[in-house]
Amino acid sequence: MPKAETIIDFKGPITFATMEMLLNQLRSASQLAAMRKPAKKRLYGTVVETLDNIFKYAADVAPDTRSKRRMPQLKVVKKGPEFIVTAGNQVLNEHVEDLKFKLDRVNQLDDEALKSLYEEVINQEAGDTDNGAGLGLITMALRTEQDLRYSFTSLDSAHSFFTMQITIKE
Amino acid sequence: MEKLIIDPTANSPRVVLDPERNYFEFSGESRPENVRKFYLPILEWLENFNAEQAKLGDAERVHGLQSQFNFAYFNSTSAKYILDIFKALSDLNSHGIDIVVHWFYEEDDEDMLEVGTEMSRMSKLPFEYVKVDEQE
Numbered sequence: 001m002p003k004a005e006t007i008i009d010f011k012g013p014i015t016f017a018t019m020e021m022l023l024n025q026l027r028s029a030s031q032l033a034a035m036r037k038p039a040k041k042r043l044y045g046t047v048v049e050t051l052d053n054i055f056k057y058a059a060d061v062a063p064d065t066r067s068k069r070r071m072p073q074l075k076v077v078k079k080g081p082e083f084i085v086t087a088g089n090q091v092l093n094e095h096v097e098d099l100k101f102k103l104d105r106v107n108q109l110d111d112e113a114l115k116s117l118y119e120e121v122i123n124q125e126a127g128d129t130d131n132g133a134g135l136g137l138i139t140m141a142l143r144t145e146q147d148l149r150y151s152f153t154s155l156d157s158a159h160s161f162f163t164m165q166i167t168i169k170e
Numbered sequence: 171m172e173k174l175i176i177d178p179t180a181n182s183p184r185v186v187l188d189p190e191r192n193y194f195e196f197s198g199e200s201r202p203e204n205v206r207k208f209y210l211p212i213l214e215w216l217e218n219f220n221a222e223q224a225k226l227g228d229a230e231r232v233h234g235l236q237s238q239f240n241f242a243y244f245n246s247t248s249a250k251y252i253l254d255i256f257k258a259l260s261d262l263n264s265h266g267i268d269i270v271v272h273w274f275y276e277e278d279d280e281d282m283l284e285v286g287t288e289m290s291r292m293s294k295l296p297f298e299y300v301k302v303d304e305q306e
Contacts, residue, residue: 049246
């Protein structure tokens with residue numbers, strides 16, 4: 001079994017400044033130095049999209065639930081020829097079904113069908129933020145050869161902890 | 171019309187919309203904190219430019235507009251707005267303003283080349299693809 005090398009292991013609130021710090025940490029990691037540029041860009045893009053996703057759901061953490069709050073987390077590990085990106089964040093239970101639907105949908109589609117879905121979603125009117133249409137998930141699914149692995153752990157009657165794992169080949 | 175120039179940052183691209191020089195440019199990374207706030211003034215500028223050009227006779231209109239798209243990276247939220255920019259340029263093109271779009275991609279970066287071909291197809295605007303050596 002190849003040894004796992006940790007590149008990023010972060011747990012805490014994700015602000016835009018934190019995103020910059022984590023991306024700088026990724027860019028300067030020695031494990032990326034010998035990597036082919038396109039694969040490096042895929043890894044970089046995957047980390048940006050996962051951080052954007054966490055950032056987007058930050059509003060799901062209401063102040064009155066802070067005591068029960070589980071901090072967002074991001075882990076990037078190199079294991080042999082693979083980079084494994086694991087991201088976790090708290091979401092409202094009312095968002096769980098929609099997220100599951102979008103994740104299952106991209107996992108079931110082949111590349112051609114994903115591209116058609118990408119075209120459909122990108123041509124929708126842009127909302128205030130990402131409009132939750134899932135363009136980030138589609139983009140990540142197109143850049144990895146494996147499924148987007150995910151889980152939801154119930155925290156209380158209103159919240160769950162969402163974890164997603166994406167593998168990028170060197 | 172006044173030119174629009176936006177200096178680049180670590181997370182937002184350099185933007186040049188300069189009708190006097192017949193030159194448009196987008197280069198660098200695009201993952202600004204508020205993507206909508208960043209791109210809306212650009213789309214509004216293009217809309218006004220389009221309206222202004224539509225009022226002019228053929229002799230007064232801009233011709234041979236050069237546009238360069240040299241993105242190192244853009245996130246999926248930016249992609250929506252970048253496609254909207256191409257749709258605006260496509261409208262200009264259909265009003266008789268000839269535009270050359272140069273889409274830069276690094277050697278071996280098939281993802282960037284592929285997203286360029288998709289943007290071109292979806293906006294119905296022909297692109298010229300420019301392969302560049304890997305940049306650090």
